[in-house]
Amino acid sequence: MRQQIKVFLPRIFIYLLLIFVSLPIVIAYLWLFSSSISRELTFGVLPRSFTLDNWRFLWSEIKIGTKVFENIWPVTFNSILLAGSITVAEVIISLLAGFALSRMNFFGKDYIMKTAIILHAFPGVALLIALFYVLNFIGLLDKIIGVVMVKVALELPMATWMIKGFFDEFPWDIEWAAYIDGCTRFQAWYRIILPQIKPGIAAVAIFAFLAGWSEFIYSYTFLFSSENYTLAVFLKNLIGDFRFLDYGLLAATGLFYLIPVIVFFLISQKSLMKMTFGGMKG
Amino acid sequence: MQEQGLVVDKKKAKKNITENYRSFLTALPFIGPFLLLIILFYFTPVILTLIMSLTGMDFTLEWKFSGLENYIKLFHDQNVELVIINTIKYVVFTLVINVGFGFLLAIATGYFIKDENVGLLFQTIWMLPRMTPAVIYALLWLWFLDPTEVGMLNILSGKLFVLPPQNWILNHPMGVVIIANGMIGASLGMVVFSAAIKSIPIDYFQAASVDGASDWDIIRHVIIPFLKWPIMFMTIWQTLSLITSYEYILLLTDGGPLNKSEVWSLFSYHKAFSNYEFGYGAAISVVLVIIAIIIALIMLKLFGYEAMMNRGKIKV
Numbered sequence: 001m002r003q004q005i006k007v008f009l010p011r012i013f014i015y016l017l018l019i020f021v022s023l024p025i026v027i028a029y030l031w032l033f034s035s036s037i038s039r040e041l042t043f044g045v046l047p048r049s050f051t052l053d054n055w056r057f058l059w060s061e062i063k064i065g066t067k068v069f070e071n072i073w074p075v076t077f078n079s080i081l082l083a084g085s086i087t088v089a090e091v092i093i094s095l096l097a098g099f100a101l102s103r104m105n106f107f108g109k110d111y112i113m114k115t116a117i118i119l120h121a122f123p124g125v126a127l128l129i130a131l132f133y134v135l136n137f138i139g140l141l142d143k144i145i146g147v148v149m150v151k152v153a154l155e156l157p158m159a160t161w162m163i164k165g166f167f168d169e170f171p172w173d174i175e176w177a178a179y180i181d182g183c184t185r186f187q188a189w190y191r192i193i194l195p196q197i198k199p200g201i202a203a204v205a206i207f208a209f210l211a212g213w214s215e216f217i218y219s220y221t222f223l224f225s226s227e228n229y230t231l232a233v234f235l236k237n238l239i240g241d242f243r244f245l246d247y248g249l250l251a252a253t254g255l256f257y258l259i260p261v262i263v264f265f266l267i268s269q270k271s272l273m274k275m276t277f278g279g280m281k282g
Numbered sequence: 283m284q285e286q287g288l289v290v291d292k293k294k295a296k297k298n299i300t301e302n303y304r305s306f307l308t309a310l311p312f313i314g315p316f317l318l319l320i321i322l323f324y325f326t327p328v329i330l331t332l333i334m335s336l337t338g339m340d341f342t343l344e345w346k347f348s349g350l351e352n353y354i355k356l357f358h359d360q361n362v363e364l365v366i367i368n369t370i371k372y373v374v375f376t377l378v379i380n381v382g383f384g385f386l387l388a389i390a391t392g393y394f395i396k397d398e399n400v401g402l403l404f405q406t407i408w409m410l411p412r413m414t415p416a417v418i419y420a421l422l423w424l425w426f427l428d429p430t431e432v433g434m435l436n437i438l439s440g441k442l443f444v445l446p447p448q449n450w451i452l453n454h455p456m457g458v459v460i461i462a463n464g465m466i467g468a469s470l471g472m473v474v475f476s477a478a479i480k481s482i483p484i485d486y487f488q489a490a491s492v493d494g495a496s497d498w499d500i501i502r503h504v505i506i507p508f509l510k511w512p513i514m515f516m517t518i519w520q521t522l523s524l525i526t527s528y529e530y531i532l533l534l535t536d537g538g539p540l541n542k543s544e545v546w547s548l549f550s551y552h553k554a555f556s557n558y559e560f561g562y563g564a565a566i567s568v569v570l571v572i573i574a575i576i577i578a579l580i581m582l583k584l585f586g587y588e589a590m591m592n593r594g595k596i597k598v
Contacts, residue, residue, distance in 0.1 A: 010394070010497055014395070017390070021387075025408065025411065031422075043437070093316055093319065097312060097313050097315070097316035105305060106308065107305050108306060109309070119320065122324075122574060125527055127571075128555075128567075129334065129550070129560055130331040131323060133560075134322065134326055150323050153320060153322065153323035160316060186311070213415065214415035214416065216417055216533075236533070244428075247425055247432065250421055250425075254422075258418055261413055261414065265406075
């Protein structure tokens with residue numbers, strides 16, 4: 001009996017502790033949801049009445065004094081465009097480079113692989129000032145495509161290494177058979193191998209999309225025309241003006257921005273934990 | 283004889299060069315786009331940052347070379363001392379939360395909770411802030427710490443301790459920045475460490491419990507020795523991330539009030555994009571870049587290639 005108490009007491013204590021430390025996170029997201037659909041809250045998080053007024057940004061413009069905010073739909077379109085282009089470019093380029101690094105022997109390969117590792121650890125934000133100059137020089141400042149290129153470049157080392165791992169596991173025999181049947185390297189890559197490593201492509205694509213969708217600092221620094229705003233920049237500006245006036249509006253806008261992330265999260269929660277951190281040894 | 287050998291070597295060398303060239307050309311369609319982007323947005327900026335730091339470049343983006351003036355200015359800048367102290371505080375305390383609290387979460391969810399689904403539920407809750415776009419995460423904190431009675435922390439402190447509303451961000455900017463960043467970093471530690479705990483052979487736990495070891499003994503003599511390398515890796519990795527990233531600080535306090543939460547990387551950002559002193563900002567970045575390169579090289583030396591690629595695939 002005593003032995004059992006000795007075992008169970010710490011366990012119960014651990015449970016209570018975990019619930020206690022996790023509660024703020026749960027409360028914060030609960031607040032985001034309830035204040036987006038309610039005008040007043042009880043205890044700070046429980047809705048008292050239902051209203052859709054906080055979602056008015058979806059169908060009408062938001063005004064504060066004489067200042068009128070941009071319509072949300074073009075902004076949303078920009079975010080989709082940004083995240084979508086980043087995904088497509090990152091996946092294609094890393095698929096090409098990963099194939100070369102995994103399957104080909106060429107001069108400088110070892111050097112490129114080493115560099116990719118150092119770059120993976122090397123922070124791109126430290127180069128923000130010079131990137132500003134580069135974008136200005138090639139005429140891509142204040143253009144979404146400029147942010148896309150910067151973001152893809154910074155994410156490439158990691159994506160390429162991930163993809164390389166998937167290529168490494170693909171059996172040589174099948175690839176050889178393709179060459180014997182007269183395939184070129186490009187055809188073997190495109191027709192034979194790519195269809196086989198779809199799970200890897202999906203993984204890289206999802207990460208690229210989420211990274212692009214959440215991207216803030218580059219859009220905030222490199223895009224200044226309001227017609228190029230993304231949801232992150234839009235929300236940041238909204239917070240600046242409405243913080244002490246209308247949390248309902250901010251919560252609703254935040255939730256709107258969060259929807260794709262939540263959907264992805266619910267679908268892939270279990271595999272996400274295993275996929276991202278698989279293959280780790282102590 | 284010797285001369286002949288030399289001629290052969292030369293021929294061989296020549297052949298090698300053309301072969302190298304040819305092998306590179308066949309790989310070029312595949313590796314080319316990768317190289318182009320890396321050169322354009324990694325190598326060029328590193329070199330440009332170095333050159334820019336020797337100029338008095340402003341918003342006109344003209345190269346006005348001024349030698350080491352920026353570095354001398356940096357040496358005499360009155361804010362620098364405060365910024366360095368802030369940076370050290372920020373990195374050290376956030377690291378303690380990231381690694382220490384991450385370790386506790388991993389032990390709790392990966393060792394104490396035997397039901398895998400419950401453990402996963404808690405881990406998922408802790409992954410939420412990481413998946414959330416930075417702007418929304420910042421919004422949640424701004425509401426939590428709102429200076430009026432609308433803010434959650436003020437509701438709590440008012441109801442529990444009958445305290446008047448406080449302006450938390452104004453009074454404790456560094457604390458806010460550290461806790462907000464720590465909550466995100468802890469989840470990475472949690473997932474990495476709990477995966478490492480799962481990879482410990484089950485025999486060790488069984489052997490320990492046959493010998494009558496308590497949970498505390500198991501943590502001390504089985505889990506911690508096994509987690510030595512992951513813990514070290516996370517510490518260095520997070521140091522690198524913390525020193526160089528400033529997104530959440532920019533969104534939460536913007537370095538204020540009165541530079542009280544300004545850290546080195548954000549200092550460089552502000553000089554460039556708020557004051558338009560691009561040259562000076564670049565000089566501040568150069569210091570950062572040098573430190574980052576040193577840390578990256580240390581990591582490579584300690585952990586080698588493979589380990590670095592297999593761990594920490596999500597950026598902090």
